[in-house]
Structure formats: structure tokens, C-alpha cells
Amino acid sequence: MLKYQNKTKSLASRFIKYVQIDTQSDPESTTSPSTEKQKNLGKVLVKELLELGITDAHLDDFGYVYATIPSNTNKQVPVICFCSHMDTSPDCSGEFVKPIIHANYQGEDLVLPDDATVVLRMSEHKDLKNQIGNDIITASGTTLLGADNKAGLAEIMEAAAFLLENPDIRHGAIKILFTPDEEIGRGVDNVDLTKLGAEFAYTVDGETLGSLEDETFSADGATLVVNGVSSHPGFAKGKMQSAIKIISEVIHALPVDKLSPESTSGKEGFIHPVQIHGNVEQAQAGFILRDFDDELLAQHGITLETIVKDVVSNYPGTTYTLKIETQYRNMKKVLDQYPQVIEYARLAIERAGVKPLKQSIRGGTDGSRLSLMGLPCPNIFAGEHAFHGKQEWVAIQDMEKAVQTIVNIASIWEEKA
Known part of the structure; x- marks a missing residue:
């Protein structure tokens, strides 16, 4: 198995590019997508996918991006999908995001330059203790960062590029789905599952390195x-x-x-x-x-x-x-019927050199509704932390592990077919 290596720093470059495109969704809007500006990022992603050689990449009228990485194996492999959302939360501004790389983090307080009252402290962000020596990306103190879920977008895009550059890694057909309006609960309102054509899926929208989530809240609105x-x-x-x-x-x-x-x-x-x-x-x-x-x-x-x-x-x-x-409803009742979906993700995380952390989400993902719509879809880590606020951050090294996990998942489905 080839190991992904971020030698050209392309992963961080993708992420920094994406977070500077304002894609905040609007719960008061009645349109789909709720904000037309989400399509601005969708167009960028489609252009990059086409440049990778993915010929069917396109953005539909509802703001969804669809694409297919063709199979390169003679085996009959179930079609899998990787999914992330393009919008950012309405809770905090996503306009004029200025991403900052704090290289070689050594445990110090990270004071964000555009508002010195916004400080990331290890005592308040427990996972920072696991980031010594890593490169942390934050915003500048006046906006959210957008790691939720543009970290997932960058990781899926980077994994797609890596798979296409390395055809020796065998895999079945892989579908890519990027959604609008996840943050306002409408992320799959207009998704076309027939066009998508996947049998199983993974959202890349989780927090801590190694996390694998097969259970969400069930949710009602009143x-x-x-x-x-x-x-x-x-x-x-x-x-x-x-x-x-x-x-x-x-x-x-x-x-x-x-x-x-x-x-x-x-x-x-x-x-x-x-x-x-x-x-x-x-x-x-x-x-x-x-x-x-x-x-x-x-x-x-x-x-x-x-x-x-x-x-x-x-x-x-x-x-x-x-x-x-x-x-939406708890996806666990569906995922329990397809244990291989979780098992292959767990194995993929292990092969990336990371300890799997199987847990529940005190929230929901697009995968919650996709699972109940007939597309079993657990959630894997993207590395995002402190989302929906000005202290949001992500470590480049955690993102690299997410890319390797995505590649491993694709390879394991082919291996087990």
C-alpha cells in the first residue's frame, strides 16, 4: 500500500484556498441552496476535479457537486462515496477569512492577531496536547475558519488526486458528493441518489484524529x-x-x-x-x-x-x-445492519497508523439522513476542532492522516471484494 505524503504542501494549499471562499448558509432562506455564494466554491471544486481527469464532475442547480473516480480493478466492488459539505455555519461570519499557519506548535497560547481577546489555550482545547510539533491552522480572530467542513473537502480532493496519480492502488468506482446547506439541516434535501449511484458512503466531517462515528442524535424541530x-x-x-x-x-x-x-x-x-x-x-x-x-x-x-x-x-x-x-434520525439502526462499513473504516484508520476512536456524535451529519434514505453512511474524522466559532482550528498532520484513511478505505473495499 502506497502511503500518502504531502510533499508539495498541496493539502494545506487546497484548504486555504477553500476557506477564503465565503459559503455561509442561511436558515431564513427558502431557496436551494440557501445562499447562491455556496456555488462559487462548487464551481472551483468542479474545475479542479475536471483538471484531475474526472470527466463527469459537475455542479447541479441545487448546488451539489457530483463526480466519479472510475474503477481500476476487474473485481466487482461495491460503489462507495465520500461526502463533505461546502457551507459554513450561520453562527459566525465566514466572510474575509484570513487563515494562519502556526508552524511547529509547542504548546504556547495562540493569540489571533485581528482580535487579541481570541486565544487558543491548551487548557481549553484538550486535543492541542496531541499537536506538539504539528502545524495548526486558525483564522485571524474575526471569523470562523471553515475547517467544518472544508477540511473534509480538501481531504477528499487530495485523496482523489493521489488515487488518480497512483493507479497501482486498486479500487472500485468511487463517487464524490459535496453538499450545500448541511449546517442548516438541509444538506441532502435535493440530493439525487439515483444519479449518485453509490451503495455505501462515508462523510468526512468528524473531529478528533481517529474518530469513527456510527451514531448520531435523533432530532426534531419545534x-x-x-x-x-x-x-x-x-x-x-x-x-x-x-x-x-x-x-x-x-x-x-x-x-x-x-x-x-x-x-x-x-x-x-x-x-x-x-x-x-x-x-x-x-x-x-x-x-x-x-x-x-x-x-x-x-x-x-x-x-x-x-x-x-x-x-x-x-x-x-x-x-x-x-x-x-x-x-433526522439516529443512523445507528441502519449501520448496525452493515457492519462491514464500520469495520473497513476502522481497519483503514489503523492502517494509517492511528488508533480508531469509535464514538457517538452529539449532533448530526449528512450521513444521518443519507443512512435513513438507504445509503449507509458513517462519519470519519476530518480533524476539525472548535467549529462554528472564532477559535476553530485544524492540524495539517491530522488532515494528512484523514487523506490516508480515505485512500485506505477505497483500497480495503477492493481487497475484501
């Missing part, structure tokens, strides 16, 4: 609309029932010592308010409900509605609607 009673504030006594205050009471009544993101970990789920807006007459709040267990997730919806009913019952004349919608 929208609460409260219709209060408006009145002139000067003559409101005994009349006004403020929808803003009523919704605030609902949020205040949520548990704080449990069922809350700030008080849960591991396999514990939560109910989390994420937005509120409105006026005295009508106000609206959005919630996300999360749990690894679907029955417990349903119970969280019941808990939320019980709290709403109790609060609103104190306000005759006020009405409400609470709508709970499915977002």
Missing part, C-alpha cells in the same frame, strides 16, 4: 406560536396578555439541571430554544429537541407541550400552536 391579547399599554390593566412575556415564561420553565445543552453530556438529550421573535399580539419561538433514543425524543416533545399548556392555562384569551417536525 415551532411554538403564541397568540396573546394586545392592548394600549396605558390602558392595559386586566386586558393585555403579552405573547412575548408568555413565551419567555415557557422558556424560563424549561429544566436547567437536565434536558438542557449546558447541563447534559454523553447520551443525554435536551430541549433547546434557538430563536424567539414577535410582539405583544403574537410571538414565535423555535426549539431543537435531541436524543439518541427515539422514544425519549418523543417524550421531550411531550414535556415541551406540557410546559406550554401549563403556562398558557394562566392566560385565558391566549392561544397557541406547537408544531413538532422530524429533522
